[in-house]
Amino acid sequence: MRRKKSLGIxxxxxxxxxxxxxxxWWQNERNDGELIALMHSELSEALExxxxxxTKDNIAEELADCCIRIFDYCGARDxxxxxxxxxxxxxxxxxPHRHGKKF
Numbered sequence: 001m002r003r004k005k006s007l008g009i010x011x012x013x014x015x016x017x018x019x020x021x022x023x024x025w026w027q028n029e030r031n032d033g034e035l036i037a038l039m040h041s042e043l044s045e046a047l048e049x050x051x052x053x054x055t056k057d058n059i060a061e062e063l064a065d066c067c068i069r070i071f072d073y074c075g076a077r078d079x080x081x082x083x084x085x086x087x088x089x090x091x092x093x094x095x096p097h098r099h100g101k102k103f
Contacts, residue, residue, distance in 0.1 A: 009071075009082035016068050017075025026076060035073050042066035 020026060046062035074081045
């Protein structure tokens with residue numbers, strides 16, 4: 001089976017936000033705190049899948065849900081995540097081992 005070509009981050013942002021809009025999630029302005037909490041809840045669901053000995057696909061699905069929420073948020077707030085992600089990766093290359101932290 002041939003794998004589909006991946007979309008870039010900003011294309012995924014546009015796609016995810018467009019779907020959320022079409023499903024009625026942006027009829028009214030949404031609270032930033034609530035949206036961040038929803039991202040967090042998807043990570044908690046990934047953790048619960050791990051704790052319940054879920055499959056890699058179960059865990060990946062929850063991580064994908066978190067990405068979708070992040071991308072939707074970035075689309076709504078006009079955040080160029082692709083640019084900032086590359087900038088942050090380049091910065092992290094310059095940081096010391098474990099950033100000087102125990103954990």
